[in-house]
Amino acid sequence: MSAARMPVLSTVLSMMLNPAAVLKSSLSGTPWYFSLGVSASAFGLFFLQTGLDLYRTGQQTLGFALGAAGVGALYGVALVPLLAVLTWLPLRALKTDKPLTWAIASFCLSYSGALVYGLMGLLFSLLWGWKTAVAFGVTGVLWATGPLIVAIREMTGGNNALSVCFATLAGVTVLLTWSVFGRI
Amino acid sequence: MNTENAVTEDTTTKSQPVPVASRLHSLAAVLCFAAFGATGLMNPFDRLNPVYLAVGAVVGLAFGFICRVFFSLFLGLGNLGLRRDHGRGVVGAAIARGMSILVPFAAMSLLAAYWLRWSALTPFVSAGLMTAGVAAAIELGRLKPRPGIRDTILASVAAWVLAAAWIYVVGYAVRLPAYVEGVAGLLRVLSRGLSQ
Numbered sequence: 001m002s003a004a005r006m007p008v009l010s011t012v013l014s015m016m017l018n019p020a021a022v023l024k025s026s027l028s029g030t031p032w033y034f035s036l037g038v039s040a041s042a043f044g045l046f047f048l049q050t051g052l053d054l055y056r057t058g059q060q061t062l063g064f065a066l067g068a069a070g071v072g073a074l075y076g077v078a079l080v081p082l083l084a085v086l087t088w089l090p091l092r093a094l095k096t097d098k099p100l101t102w103a104i105a106s107f108c109l110s111y112s113g114a115l116v117y118g119l120m121g122l123l124f125s126l127l128w129g130w131k132t133a134v135a136f137g138v139t140g141v142l143w144a145t146g147p148l149i150v151a152i153r154e155m156t157g158g159n160n161a162l163s164v165c166f167a168t169l170a171g172v173t174v175l176l177t178w179s180v181f182g183r184i
Numbered sequence: 185m186n187t188e189n190a191v192t193e194d195t196t197t198k199s200q201p202v203p204v205a206s207r208l209h210s211l212a213a214v215l216c217f218a219a220f221g222a223t224g225l226m227n228p229f230d231r232l233n234p235v236y237l238a239v240g241a242v243v244g245l246a247f248g249f250i251c252r253v254f255f256s257l258f259l260g261l262g263n264l265g266l267r268r269d270h271g272r273g274v275v276g277a278a279i280a281r282g283m284s285i286l287v288p289f290a291a292m293s294l295l296a297a298y299w300l301r302w303s304a305l306t307p308f309v310s311a312g313l314m315t316a317g318v319a320a321a322i323e324l325g326r327l328k329p330r331p332g333i334r335d336t337i338l339a340s341v342a343a344w345v346l347a348a349a350w351i352y353v354v355g356y357a358v359r360l361p362a363y364v365e366g367v368a369g370l371l372r373v374l375s376r377g378l379s380q
Contacts, residue, residue: 017336018336020322134302134304134307135307138307139307139310139311142289142292142307142308142311142312143311143314143315145288145289145311145315146285146314146315146318146319149285149288149315149319160281160284161208164284164285164287164288165287167288168287168288168291168292171288171289171291171292172288172291172292172295175292175295175296175300176295176299179300
């Protein structure tokens with residue numbers, strides 16, 4: 001599959017609704033920058049909504065909210081691949097046959113649901129002035145847990161217990177690090 | 185994708201290993217629902233109040249039982265062929281295995297409640313039920329040559345109904361611990377009065 005003809009919307013929605021099919025079939029044809037773009041956009045929108053919520057309650061300026069989007073994009077580019085590396089390393093010791101690039105791409109694409117929720121949340125935030133960081137942002141990040149479990153299960157050759165444990169650690173890490181940002 | 189093929193389930197089963205649920209799967213689901221109940225009915229001013237925790241855990245366990253029955257009903261009626269070929273327990277085992285996926289959601293819910301000190305925790309239950317239901321549908325789909333999307337849709341609808349029900353349950357059940365504390369206090373006073 002060439003990068004130019006890649007069905008962006010279809011890949012994002014499929015990864016949100018049926019991650020197993022994407023991970024088994026089309027992931028190898030997905031360019032690395034597309035996967036990184038999904039997690040960067042997802043966290044950029046999530047952090048932007050956190051900033052907008054803080055701006056609406058008078059705790060931060062609008063400049064902070066816009067800066068938060070940049071920090072979120074960096075978070076999506078740096079922390080999500082780092083989580084993938086930290087998960088892949090012990091699994092490599094357990095003889096996983098998936099390469100590191102596969103792990104990074106699958107972890108980043110797992111946040112496709114967070115991207116869709118982020119877009120919807122931004123719409124509600126800008127049009128109706130809702131506070132959307134928790135209702136849409138956190139829900140989107142929680143949605144990523146399912147695809148993460150599927151991805152780790154693929155890396156462990158179908159080990160359910162191990163995939164649930166690693167996905168729990170990944171989810172807890174994302175929630176904790178985001179909450180640190182929210183308290184700044 | 186051929187739409188007709190996608191929505192029509194093939195009742196012919198294939199020779200895949202039938203899902204088996206261990207006690208660990210059931211224990212994980214029980215602990216997760218107890219955690220959801222305890223965090224859902226938590227007293228935000230006294231987060232470790234034992235009465236609130238205990239009543240919450242009981243409500244969570246009752247809700248977990250209802251979830252299991254509801255998923256069994258939805259997925260069981262749509263998979264009569266599988267039940268005939270693999271036994272009545274095949275749907276229940278798939279649901280039990282799917283519900284073990286609630287662990288990350290329960291862990292994050294506990295973290296949000298006791299570390300981050302949040303009080304709006306229903307997204308954790310909603311997302312968890314949706315993921316668990318879809319996981320159970322995928323387990324059943326593995327036994328079919330053409331899985332289709334009917335089980336996934338059924339599980340998603342069931343999860344959506346249950347998530348909405350949980351919001352209402354929490355809304356009413358949140359008063360229960362205060363009633364229990366009141367009744368316990370009254371009994372204590374009465375027992376003191378009788379002993380004097």
